[in-house]
Amino acid sequence: MVRNLLRLVWLLLSAWLIVWVLEGLFGIDQRHSVLPFQGDGSSRPALFIGVAWGILPMLGIFSPAGPGRRRPRPDDRIAVARVIAVDATGTTINDVPQYDIFVRVTPDSGEDFIGQLRMLITPDEQSSLVIGAPLPVRFSSMKPDAVALADPLDPAVRQSLLDWRIAKGLIDPRQVRARTSGITSPADILSVRPTGKRLEGQSELALTVLISPEGQTPWEAETTLFAYPQAIGRLQVGSPVWAMYRREDPKTVAITIEKETVA
Structure with missing residues (x-):
């Protein structure tokens, strides 16, 4: 919603600047300009509007996924990356600081490599970007070090991450x-x-x-789960989780912390 509003403002500023340029080219007396804020013939409003027009695209208003993300390309691959360094760039936009995030990407095939993400990160988000934190990323097979965040809610991303876990023996x-x-x-x-x-x-x-399907008698099952250190706090005695099992084999159980939809 906010991004669409900023896009509309940018388009209005573009129209204002086009009319201002045309008035200047055709010698129209700008003391009687049709433009708002321009009736005194001063160029100062055009200066401020021009600056605003140039800054708005830098905020990622035309990016489909916002700063740190990009539109998926046909040759994109999805992988899990782990944060190895987080450095502030010194740039702040709308009081939100910008960071360079260096990650070690582990593809489902091939060797690990180091990639870089440049993102605006709010104070609330900073707490989750600790060294070793996992991130789903997209990268191009033609340019693997150019990585971008992947949307974890995208079904294709979820499936790729599941395939990666299976391939790595994590399930x-x-x-x-x-x-x-x-x-x-x-x-x-x-x-x-x-x-x-x-x-x-x-x-x-x-x-x-203890598995408790709705309308059925609960039963106990033993299982194993690989978890990142950040998630272990959510896997304590009494913690609610989600169990996945097949009807014909209710004792073979896979566990997830968040509910997921299987294919």
């Missing part, structure tokens, strides 16, 4: 069918124990959960 092969085509039900954690196994910066937890 037990026995859980894949439940995770990709199972029934999703609410569950609660009864016990949690680290196994000592680590992959891709994540730690494996052995969980016992």
